[in-house]
Amino acid sequence: MSTKVTIYEVALAARVSLATVSRVLNNPEKVKPDTRERVLKVIKELGYRPNAIARGLASRKTTTVGVLISDITRASVAEMLGGISDIAMKYSYSIKLFSAHENINISDLLNDIVAEQVDGVLLLNDELDLNQMKTIKETFDDNDIPFVLANVIYDDQTVPSVSIDYAKAGYEITKLMIENGRKDIYMLSTVRKYSVNDQKELGYTNAMNEAGLQPKVFRTSGNTSVNRQHFANFFSDKAVDGAIGVRDSIAVSFMNISSETGRRVPEMVAVAGFQNTKYGILSRPTLTSIDIPVYDIGAVAMRLLTKLMNKEKLDSLQVVLPHYIVRRESL
Amino acid sequence: MSTKVTIYEVALAARVSLATVSRVLNNPEKVKPDTRERVLKVIKELGYRPNAIARGLASRKTTTVGVLISDITRASVAEMLGGISDIAMKYSYSIKLFSAHENINISDLLNDIVAEQVDGVLLLNDELDLNQMKTIKETFDDNDIPFVLANVIYDDQTVPSVSIDYAKAGYEITKLMIENGRKDIYMLSTVRKYSVNDQKELGYTNAMNEAGLQPKVFRTSGNTSVNRQHFANFFSDKAVDGAIGVRDSIAVSFMNISSETGRRVPEMVAVAGFQNTKYGILSRPTLTSIDIPVYDIGAVAMRLLTKLMNKEKLDSLQVVLPHYIVRRESL
DNA sequence: CTGAAAGCGCTTACAG
DNA sequence: CTGAAAGCGCTTACAG
Secondary structure, three states, X not given: OOOOOOHHHHHHHHOOOHHHHHHHHHOHHHOOHHHHHHHHHHXXXXXXXXXXXXXXXXXXXXOEEEEEEOOOOOHHHHHHHHHHHHHHHHOOOEEEEEEOOOOOOHHHHHHHHHHOOOOEEEEOOOOOOHHHHHHHHHHHHHOOOOEEEEOOOOOOOOOOEEEEOHHHHHHHHHHHHHXXXXXXXXXXXXXXXXXXXXXXXXXXXXXXXXXXXXXXXEEEOOOHHHHHHHHHHHHOOOOOOEEEEOOHHHHHHHHHHHHHOOOOOOOOOEEEEXXXXXXXXXXXXXXEEXXXXXXXXXXXXXXXXXXXXXXXXXXXXEEEEOOEEEOOOOO | OOOOOOHHHHHHHHOOOHHHHXXXXXXXXXXXXXXXXXXXXXXXXXXXXXXXXXXXXXXXXXXXEEEEEOOOOXXXXXXXXXXXXXXXXXXXOEEEEEEOOOOOOHHHHHHHHHHOOOOEEEEOOOOOOHHHHHHHHHHHHHOOOOEEEEOOOOOOOOOOEEEEOHHHHHHHHHXXXXXXXXXXXXXXXXXXXXXXXXHHHHHHHHHHHHOOOOOEEEEEOOOHHHHHHHHHHHHOOOOOOEEEEOOHHHHXXXXXXXXXXXXXXXXXXXXXXXXXXXXXXXXXXXXXXXXXXXXXXXXXXXHHHHHHHOOOOOOOOEEEEOOEEEOOOOO
């Protein structure tokens, strides 16, 4: 376990040139089996590992991908990172995290990412507006860095992305409630703008309009402790027999208030959420929710990125993964 | 927004040598104000950003820290990463993620991390056994890479760490239940071994013994859907008037079964959890829980690491952050 | 205060 | 199949 073995020492010990050592590492087929074995043996004995930084500089490839997120704290982000990490590891890529807080200067951040010489980027930040997305696309295109959107909706066919059809999901769950006989159905969304929530609202609105019902979107901070009063006040004088939360936690929060103010779930109010998290399993009644394959979205996005980085031909840049409704007690 | 501006072009445009450009970036005080301004202006005009890889190779510093985790999916990990990321950004460090799955070869992973030339490492993996911890310490010490344990318990005063006193927390919550008149108190822990859970159990056991009560640890997979049956079967013929879950989700899961099988909470069974997550706010009844400043643990650990990387003198290598009990309906 | 030069540890044409 | 040499884009003693 000696420290700091360089390629030079390996070459010396194996009685070959640096070039040959480098070749057995990068193009083993180009070196004669005999010498290859000899070098490999020395590498193992000395515990040599090529310095990733030097390699990166010389080859112009860092085998590192950048992952741009806004709030790593969100459960969906963490799970997506799980999928990303597993696939990255499989293809020997490292992951570098970049976080974009609310008021950050996007150009600065992008320049940082470019300066870090990542080979590709995964974009998980779904709070970006159209201008920011344009800047992102331009910067990465300029610098020839492939990138893919993971669980981010952006209406541009030339941008690789993987997601689910949130509009369809929103439509389906709303339809289900309507068929269930509900009429005063609210969508409980967030104050902050997320591209995926826009889609959910869109699907909801379409289903309501189609049924001749009035779509009504209520926006909450998403903060559970704040929700409480907010919900209670707002709904105290409203007719409501159905509610769809853009997140399970919002749905459960509403469900609790609802029960506590005498509106029984699901008898008087049907409730559903998005994401199929533990919240929906631990709540009482249990929550009907749309299962979103978040881990898979991350994994597939990372896989897509590896192809892009290898300049492989792709049949399609946009991957839409399937979702499904998990029915439980609340609807 | 031109592509690939190098230090050479900046030097040319500013009519100075590369060395000077490098100096205004790294040791601005060593260059005359006039020329400094001139160079800075050119840098801005050209949009120059030093190539982080080249810089890393030349300076032997990458301003990157490695973060070693086992399961990024866990909520506490995600939140800790939030704290880490915020502080890292503040001190201009990048974060590289390394995940250690269950059956991974630790030495290989460590060699990877070393090869990546990170300046320091944060260890969030709390499923490591003593041998693995020894290997880790040796490897990093050998390679002169500082590291700190974040929310990981390891009994070695020479290893920097930040955490809370889990044994004390376990003791306190148990004491509270005892004072509340409970006698048949179970600790609901995990099958998998986590260093922090060992401590919680220790505190619990001490409090029970001290009160002349029999400590009883029940182990669950931590999987909510599996829990259900597991709990129901096990407790069907047991006397139980108190239960402490090592995680909120476990506590809530138990609480639900309890209520459903006719044991009212908190009247017949008191319940408490650890972590003070949303689960405890959204559950009915709401859950008493130990608040653990997970974000802060990450932030403080990262801050400590920056000091270590700068070879600053420290008064103490081990930081213990405060915790407190949030009382709600379940106890 | 500034520049010329060596060097960080690799990869990759180019010859042979 | 293999080696000598240039180069990746920086930093950092060393002179001056």
